Amino acid sequence: PDAARPLCERLPSKAPYYEMEDVTRDLNFALEGRARHGQKLPFLLMLDNGSTEEDVPAYENLTHYDIPIAVVDHHHPDPEAVEPLLDAHVNPYLHDEDYRITTGMMCVELARLIDPSITEELEHVPAVAGLSDRSKAEAMDDYVDLAAEAGYEKSDLLDIGEALDYAAHWLRYSEGKTLVNDALNVGCEDEARHEELVEFLAERAERDVDRQLAALDDHVEHERLASGAHLYRIDLDEYAHRFTYPAPGKTTGELHDTRVKETGDPVITIGYGPDFCVLRSDGVRLDIPNMVTELNEELPEAGVSGGGHLVVGSIKFVKGRRGAVIETLVEKMA
Structure with a gap:
């Protein structure tokens, strides 16, 4: 897994579905990589997005280059529309579950299947994902307990979620890999920096939310x-x-x-x-x-x-x- 990491690109998307703007950017990036560096065209993994009929035009554009697509998502899907264009579709709704099984939870379990050695470092991540998505899944208590065993109180997990949300807002379409990893405390080499960063970002997020609510409350x-x-x-x-x-x-x-x-x-x-x-x-x-x-x-x-x-x-x-x-x-x- 370590050898392949430099070839993995994280490309953020803001829209609730895979827009033509996003797929055009991603496709152009992939084609330039092939032309300049001889790289193979990528395997596209859509996370927390990509299960609906609105995603179909973007997927159809990728089929011109035979780019394989997999989706891991917990939004309500349109399987009849998207599955003919997908190589794999992981969604709790397809197995009589619902959005309470969040994308973040599923991604951690998939990551552990690929590389079991990272399990210990990710013990708190499903709880962060579930709390941030307000999941009421039966597994949530177990995930919170697992995070507690790793040294994270529930308040810590909530602060990490707020810090990540705040950082992602300002990162916009940038990957922000190191900043995100430091805030999430995954691959972070400095525990003190993680704690200070989360405290700073979470406090800024709370301040800005309070200011926003004060501005609109009377209206x-x-x-x-x-x-x-x-x-x-x-x-x-x-x-x-x-x-x-x-x-x-x-x-x-x-x-x-x-x-x-x-x-x-x-x-x-x-x-x-x-x-x-x-x-x-x-x-x-x-x-x-x-x-x-x-x-x-x-x-x-x-x-x-x-x-x-x-x-x-x-x-x-x-x-x-x-x-x-x-x-x-x-x-x-x-």
Whole structure:
């Protein structure tokens, strides 16, 4: 495994699916490597992404060069759409499980299968992944206990998750391998540096989240749906700090968490911008991928796309039909 590591490239992606921009960048990178250095075209491993119909055009582009593709993901899949283009598809939904078995957990287990010698160094990583994704899987308690045996309290794991999220925001499309490894304490040669780095990044993340929530709190719209659930809406373009941390998805999630704690009732939160919205829900049965399908049928002129988990996701649409999309969404959730 060590000999192959220099040939492994980590290429971050921001979108909830594999966009043409991403595949064009990745394909160009691979073709340049072949032309300049005689490298073979790569095997593409998609992590925490790549299971839906929106990914198909990008995969079809890769088939022109016979690039093999495997996906490890825990988002709600469209297997009929993607599997003809994949060499392997690992997703808990395909085995009567769901998003609670997170991509991070599965990746650690796959890594251990490939190289068992790294097991000890990764004992805390599944717990970080699960807590960051708010997993309620039965295995979570075991993973947290395993991390505790390795010297990590639950608060440590949460701080590592926040530090990684903060670092990833500023890294954007850069790999950031050493920084990420130091924050995660995998392959980090200086324990003190890891602890100081996590403390610094986690504190900065908390500060910026608090500032964001303070800015938008007075502008949150609230209504009670017929189902009894609370619906909160916020115009992120007008009332949130832009082009900084936290991004719209994180901002909506943090606002949602505060309202869940305050009410103790079922809550839906919509954070929206000119041509997108982010959805979060607790205690409400939603099916966001299905809602996207229905929106396309009812508002074909709105250019709706997106998805995610059943109860957490993001949707894109054309700017001029934002009002119609949001109101139709609310009607479906009522």
